Amino acid sequence: MLLRTHLAIGIAVGLYFLPFVNYEFIFVPIILISSLLPDADVFFPKFRRKEFSNSQKDTDPRGILHTYTFCVGVSIIIAFIYPIVALPFFMGYSFHLLADSFTKAGIxxxxxxxxxxxxxxKTGGIVEKLLFITFTIIDVVLAIMTLSRI
Incomplete structure (x- = not known):
């Protein structure tokens, strides 16, 4: 999926769970950042799978960053270092992986x-565009509901 779709999903997840946390000021930003992290290998090619290098699939970001193994491992490390960040990190990262598991490339x-x-x-296809639009509408509704509680 495209970054914008992952961002829209991350915003929806963050706003939906926001009323249930006591640390609102960092909850949504951590979810948003971690919902984009699995695609970091697009910007840092050393994380890419070796079998894709020098081929037309060179931009396929389906290496170790697109695994729950990595997500859980990093979440556990974060839980020991800065526990308040572990849950939103895990949520953002795992929702990214969940969304990508529905693509043709999969994980x-x-x-x-x-x-x-x-x-x-299909990444960038009509279904993904509809998902992006749907989650953007959900984001607006959740944002209005969140602001009305303030």
């Missing part, structure tokens, strides 16, 4: 196992 959720979770959504 390998439990590295080092090679089982791939795939779906039918």
């Amino acid at each position: 390998r959720p439990f590295w080092p196992f090679k089982t791939r979770s795939t779906g039918v959504v």
Whole structure:
């Protein structure tokens, strides 16, 4: 999925769970940042899978960053260092992976196992555009509801 769709999903997740946390000031920003992190390998090629280098699939970000193994491992480390950040980090990251598991490229959720979770959504296709629009509408509604509680 495109970054904008992941961002829209991250905003929806953050705003939905915001009333249930006591640390609102960092909850949503951490979710938003972590919902984009699995695609960091697009900007830092050393994280990419070696079998995709020097090929036309060179921009396919389906390396170790797109695994729940990595997500859980980093979340545990964060929980020891800065516990208040661990839950929103895990939520943002895991919702990114969940969304990508519905794409045709899919993800390998439990590295080092090679089982791939795939779906039918084409990245940048009409279904993803509809998902983006839907989550943007949900974001606006949740933002209005959140602001009305203040």
